[in-house]
Amino acid sequence: MDNQNKRKPEVSTPGKISWKPGNMLYPLPVVMVSCGREGETPNIITVAWAGTVCSDPAVVSISVRKERFSHKIIKDTGEFVINLVNKPLVRATDYCGVKSGRDVDKFKEMKLTPLPSQHVKAPGIGESPVNLECRVVDVKELGSHDMFIAKVMGVTVDERYMNDKGKFNLNASGLVTYSHGEYFELGKRLGSFGYSVKRPAKKRGPGNRGAKTSGASSGAGKKSRRTKG
Amino acid sequence: MDNQNKRKPEVSTPGKISWKPGNMLYPLPVVMVSCGREGETPNIITVAWAGTVCSDPAVVSISVRKERFSHKIIKDTGEFVINLVNKPLVRATDYCGVKSGRDVDKFKEMKLTPLPSQHVKAPGIGESPVNLECRVVDVKELGSHDMFIAKVMGVTVDERYMNDKGKFNLNASGLVTYSHGEYFELGKRLGSFGYSVKRPAKKRGPGNRGAKTSGASSGAGKKSRRTKG
Numbered sequence: 125m126d127n128q129n130k131r132k133p134e135v136s137t138p139g140k141i142s143w144k145p146g147n148m149l150y151p152l153p154v155v156m157v158s159c160g161r162e163g164e165t166p167n168i169i170t171v172a173w174a175g176t177v178c179s180d181p182a183v184v185s186i187s188v189r190k191e192r193f194s195h196k197i198i199k200d201t202g203e204f205v206i207n208l209v210n211k212p213l214v215r216a217t218d219y220c221g222v223k224s225g226r227d228v229d230k231f232k233e234m235k236l237t238p239l240p241s242q243h244v245k246a247p248g249i250g251e252s253p254v255n256l257e258c259r260v261v262d263v264k265e266l267g268s269h270d271m272f273i274a275k276v277m278g279v280t281v282d283e284r285y286m287n288d289k290g291k292f293n294l295n296a297s298g299l300v301t302y303s304h305g306e307y308f309e310l311g312k313r314l315g316s317f318g319y320s321v322k323r324p325a326k327k328r329g330p331g332n333r334g335a336k337t338s339g340a341s342s343g344a345g346k347k348s349r350r351t352k353g
Numbered sequence: 354m355d356n357q358n359k360r361k362p363e364v365s366t367p368g369k370i371s372w373k374p375g376n377m378l379y380p381l382p383v384v385m386v387s388c389g390r391e392g393e394t395p396n397i398i399t400v401a402w403a404g405t406v407c408s409d410p411a412v413v414s415i416s417v418r419k420e421r422f423s424h425k426i427i428k429d430t431g432e433f434v435i436n437l438v439n440k441p442l443v444r445a446t447d448y449c450g451v452k453s454g455r456d457v458d459k460f461k462e463m464k465l466t467p468l469p470s471q472h473v474k475a476p477g478i479g480e481s482p483v484n485l486e487c488r489v490v491d492v493k494e495l496g497s498h499d500m501f502i503a504k505v506m507g508v509t510v511d512e513r514y515m516n517d518k519g520k521f522n523l524n525a526s527g528l529v530t531y532s533h534g535e536y537f538e539l540g541k542r543l544g545s546f547g548y549s550v551k552r553p554a555k556k557r558g559p560g561n562r563g564a565k566t567s568g569a570s571s572g573a574g575k576k577s578r579r580t581k582g
Contacts, residue, residue: 137479141512142471145411145505148483149435150523151382151530151539152404175381175404177416178495182374185414185500187406206378211543218549242371250366254377264491264502266407271414271502273493276374283370294379294533301380301530302546303539304523310380310532311540314440320447 154302156207156220157186158238159197160246166238168230168249169194170221172302173269174206182276184258187269193225198272202260203244207252210298214307217300243277253297255280383531385436385449386415387467388426388475395467395476397459398423399450401531402498403435411505413487416498422454427501431489432473436481439527443536446529472506482526484509 152172160166173187184206188195198204209217216234223230231238237250241257248255258274285297301308381401389395402416413435417424427433438446445463452459460467466479470486477484487503514526530537 137468137509139512140468140479140509141515143508143510146508147405147408147411147505148437148485148508148510148523149382149384149403149405149413150437151380151528153378153380155378173405173407174378175414176376176378176402177414177493177500178402178498179376180497181495182376183495184378185404185406208377208379214543215549218544218546222547222550239366239369250369256377262493264406266410266412266502268409269407271406273495273500276376279372279375279377280366280369281372281377283368286370294377295535295537299380299532300543301539303528306524306545307543308524309540309543310530311538314443314529314536314538315447316535317447318451320444321451 148304151301151303151308154209154217154221154300154307155186156209156213156217156249156252157188157194157198157204158207158246158249159194159201159204161197161201162245165225165229166231166247167194167197167225168207168220168234168236169225170217173271177273183261183273184256184276185271185273187266187271189269195270198260199263199270201246203246204258204260204272204274205241205244205246205248206256206258207249208254208297209300210253211300211309212298213249213251214300218307239280241278242280248280253282253285253299254294377533380530380532380537383438383446383450383529383536384415385438385442385446385478385481386417386423386427386433387436387478388423388430388433390426390430391474394454394458395460396423396426396454397436397449397463397465397478398454399446402500406502412490412502413485413505414500414502416495416500418498424499427489428492428499430475432475433487433489433501433503434470434473434475434477435485435487436478437483437526438529439482440529440538441527442478442480443529447536468509470507471509477509482511482514482528483523 154172155174156168157171158168171186177183177185220230238247239250243257256276257278260272260274262273264271287293383401384403385397386400387397400415406412406414449459467476468479472486485505486507489501489503491502493500514522516522
């Protein structure tokens with residue numbers, strides 16, 4: 125990646141520069157993956173090569189270098205928990221991406237609380253807004269990284285992000301994204317899924333809510349979570 | 354996902370709510386994937402179930418529903434181009450996620466420019482800051498979605514994001530992220546990979562650059578792009 129940034133460019137189309145293959149798909153999620161063997165101190169590894177790979181059933185993937193301490197634990201146990209990262213957790217997230225569980229107890233060092241899981245033995249991280257308990261269904265050796273493909277067995281959310289209508293407002297939790305070596309807050313909201321094809325609402329007198337109200341946006345959002353991907 | 358938001362909660366740990374499995378890993382990338390058969394109009398599909406799955410070699414994955422128009426094209430040709438999305442492209446991105454290539458010519462409708470590729474036959478999108486030409490190496494049928502695992506064959510970047518030191522500044526391109534049904538700009542920068550363990554620089558007189566300068570951060574960033582994941 126970084127070597128690539130300084131690689132001698134080869135000009136193809138005017139205004140464009142062609143490079144050799146590299147990792148340039150950003151922004152990405154950055155998540156803390158917790159894992160552990162029974163009776164041993166649980167560990168945390170930070171992963172940016174992570175994502176959703178199937179909606180129904182809910183399947184995710186994380187990729188981990190073979191030499192990482194967590195790699196063997198996940199391979200042996202076939203289980204892990206994905207813990208989403210928001211702003212208060214970004215320092216711990218960075219720390220858990222740099223340090224090794226061979227040397228430090230990351231839960232202890234970062235003052236994180238092991239959260240008992242319901243479907244796997246590995247604990248989640250109590251401070252995380254969302255925990256996804258996962259069971260590995262396939263491992264693909266790809267080179268530097270092994271990809272663990274895993275079924276989501278259960279989801280735990282922090283009730284502080286439930287609104288008064290009983291709806292979970294994940295985007296109010298201060299999620300963090302990772303792009304090209306840097307962590308960012310989410311910034312300005314640009315639209316909800318489907319906004320580009322929404323017709324302006326007709327005037328219907330009082331009580332009419334235009335296409336740009338949050339109600340309409342929320343409707344579009346619903347569709348997105350079924351169809352995106 | 355959305356049904357889950359209103360599902361009857363089951364309280365486990367105080368302050369936490371447990372749900373059945375669902376897609377709750379966010380924020381995610383949102384990319385326009387272009388594809389096409391020789392001699393036919395190329396198509397674009399917007400994908401959020403996308404990510405990097407291996408650093409070396411550079412391998413990515415995208416997941417596409419079987420019934421989508423692009424699914425068969427990608428399966429038949431074994432090729433596609435991932436086009437990163439920045440703010441000026443967000444409307445086209447949303448449109449390409451809602452509309453079908455069976456009904457519309459998305460390049461034409463969204464006034465996007467097909468960019469000749471060097472390693473695959475499918476064109477990229479000229480307006481995108483980064484194009485990743487990909488060749489499928491494996492297809493995994495997971496349920497609603499098939500995951501296409503693909504090797505990155507080449508990368509094209511827009512030279513307008515090269516800085517005067519010849520370094521590509523992707524995070525100056527206005528990238529967009531997708532979270533729980535909504536598109537967002539990247540917001541405030543929270544740190545570079547490794548910042549949590551950097552020691553404050555010692556005073557060394559004039560010319561000393563502290564750990565918090567962009568130079569030092571950039572160094573941390575380098576490491577991240579090799580080790581993250």
